[in-house]
Amino acid sequence: MGILNIVTYIPLLGAVVLLFLPKQSGAAIRYTATFFAVVDFIASLYLWFNFNPHGTGAQLFQFRETYSWIPSLGVQYDFGIDGISLLLILLTTFMGIIALVSSYTAIDHRQKEYYILLLLLQTGMIGTFCALDFFLFYVFWEIMLVPMYFIIGIWGGPRKLYAAIKFFLYTLTGSVVMLLSILALYFFNDGGIPFLNIKGLGNAATFSVLQYHNIGHLIPPTLQFWIFIGFFLGFAIKVPMFPFHTWLPDAHVEAPTAGSIILAAVLLKMGTYGFVRFALPILPDATKQLIIPIVVLSIIGIIYGALVSLVQKDMKKLVAYSSVSHLGFVMLGMFALNPMGLKGSVLQMINHGISTGALFLLVGIIYERRHTRMIAEYGGLAKQMPVYATLFLIAALSSMGLPALNGFIGEFTILLGAANRSIVWASFAAVGIVLGAAYLLWLYQRVFWGPLDNPANKTLLDVNRREIGLLLALVVIMVWMGIKPAVFFDMIEEPVNYIVRKVDPAYFDKKPIEYPSAAPVVVSAVETTR
């Protein structure tokens, strides 16, 4: 049993241990759950310190663990991570702790089930990022749905049933269509689909993602197109991209704070991760064929999400719609299909997890005190809760992309990547950034400045030590990523090059890659802009 399995199954072990604790002892349940989450985080740090960021070829995916699972179908239990998965796993284990600790006082009934479900969810998420076998990936992907469904459905707000079912059915619909695409790939690699005159390659039946990476360019373009459509539905609903986003505001608004944090920080990344890991490298022709529609949807998502955020009266809904906008950026950068855009895209996934997670946490904190999220109910909070106001400001600035904080690095790199393709894309994205600053600053202004005239707000307590601890941890990461992004870029350099080589082999012929990996990437990017 290797380290990846340990990281994946520690939360499951925690969930099993929780089963044996008595229902009434809330404190014991909370601390046990946190203990396992912390152990899991420490275990994932082992990955960080032992990961070789310069591994290429067979060394790209590290900590490989392969066991036979269903040999007759060619299904393997295959785990392995590259830099992209590594960062996402770290994000998951880190945000897992934040989510657990943030629930200490917010969740006051059925605590045992709650913490069990959060831990199960974490196992599902980590497993999804580790899986290098498509069957295994699908299993973990679907396993995630169930705990999240319960978390929204049991501990959610007034319309929780509606939101939970909508979340479940939307994602399930996308993923079952994705299953068909996986099957088409499987048969193409194997015997083909004689009835449709699709000749297979005749390889041994396998679900190995790396094998699919290698045969991707052999798939005829029409078949690639249909397979891509299936993947697109599965992943775009999860991201969520523009016309498929309607489940997101409902799920976010109704979910408990920890649910929103996990949903925004990790679950949405499943979609973008799916694109990066599967859709792009396996289906290069279809990807290039569909660049324009997807980029158009991304840009609509960026602008639309931002505009809708502007008019929200509910803080949580505002943050939820801002996710639509931010993930539009991620998709835009990804479909620039150059190393710069992809790197920005991957980094922005992490950034969004940290910043939006922090924002949801902050909204949750104030909600717990006042039981309302309506912006109009607040005003002048800066006087009453100065520490809270400061931390909120940092999170908001990080989310809108202020230099020296993490959001800036991601958005700027994406803009560079996009501009490298087309200056039009970049201009639209820039509009999105301006709008992003607008809705967040306006939110901040309405909530924290002005007179403190609502009497209910005059007795609000500032953040307590537990909350400060959580928020400071997030702020430290924001600053660290903002000041030393090279550490993170270094991790994803090779995986990104690998993907670009798969999806657009001509790219490196045109322009040999020469980004010095340890130098500030921003500078080198400017030099190489065409």
Next chain:
Amino acid sequence: MNWNDTIYLLPEIVLTIGASALLLVPVMGGRGAKLSAKWMMLILLAITAGTLLYSSHAVETIDQSRQLQAMFALDPFSIFFKLLFIAAIGILVMLSEDFLAESRYSPWEYYSLLAFALCGMMFMASGVHLITIYIGLELLSLSSYILAGFYKSELKSTEAAMKYFILGAVSSGILLYGISLVYGVCGSLNLLDIAAAMSTIVTNDALMFGIMLLGAGLCFKIAAVPFHVWTPDVYEGAPTPIAAFLSTASKAAAFSIFARIFYVGLHDFHLDWNYVLATISALSMIVGNLAALTQDNVKRMLAYSSIAHAGYILLGVISLNAMGLRGILVYSIVYVFANLGIWATVLMLRRHQYAGERIDDFEGLSRRAPLWAFAMVIFLLSLGGIPPTAGFIGKYFLFAAAVQAGFGWLAIIAVLMSAVSMFYYLRLVVAMYLREGVEAEFAITSPLKIVAGICLIVTLALGILPAPMIDQVIASSSNVAARAALTPHAGR
């Protein structure tokens, strides 16, 4: 027929004698009255299973007479299904105990009928001749009609039995008519002879008509749309354990003959019937799942869901490849165990004869019986095809078969409808976990616990470690697949 042939038929012979004996026990009076009907039945099942295993080993060295060979096959395919039937009937016996204790009717008759039904199913699984299959089917059906009306004094039960009987009789007639037309053209009722005859026929209207009638009769038995209208009424009216029997074991038996007839007998006419069956399959999935959405009665909901599942299984028939055949076998196991688990829960919630049926009756179950509610979630996820439950493996096989056979559109309908099905399965989950305040009333007894435990373990184990089951299924289906001259899947 010679003495060696009895070895082939030994399990059925033992079972028939046992079933007749069960019927006679109560009239013997005296010591017989003190015996427990349930235990006698379980012992009978155990003996049948033992004999089956013995026969299956013994026949490897014994020659079968030509006459029997043309009618009856004790091959891995039939052994697989027979063991599944025996297991399912065993579970149903456990499920029936409390229900029988509360009713005024004789348990001996009930178990005897169940044993005769099992005997019919075993003949169906072994039938390689349309007459054997038909006789087995009739034995099963006649026993089922009586069992559906087992609550003699209840209006709903009698109505269910009447409906089932009349429609069943008509469908048997249609089936027979189809068989006679096939016989008229092919000159034989043995499936291999039919296949041989068909390979020389290019097109023949009478044969086509016969196949369509045969298919229609079979579709009635598995309750595929548009031959499904009896299902909800019968499931609702029949005593709950019998509804469980009809939706699990009886259906699995119908799937087994469906697979054998179409894979062994009719594969050369594949292009003529596959689009018809594909339409039926699509309609079953759509109508079954959409109608289930609006049901408030759990038994009716399960009835519609079973219609939808018949549609899924038809994917395995239509695709006519090794994957599809395996899918039928895998799905039969998966479906039987998950469904029996759900029926066990319905029975547990029964407070009087017809309760435990509304979705509201499930409210608050998670608080009163958390383990049970968890098991129920697993069963529902399995029916919905969500990993890591066995249902996913089953659906995987069927969907993969459809994709491989080039029925992409049907696979798309199937996956979308399985997403729709989650909506009504989740309604039960919502009732159990998410509704506050109400607390379900129930009576958990140890047989029900054992049943739920077995079903839970099977459903999870086959979902997480499916390899042994799949290997077994591949071995069991190989002889039928070979008959159908299928190109083996390159995976093995």
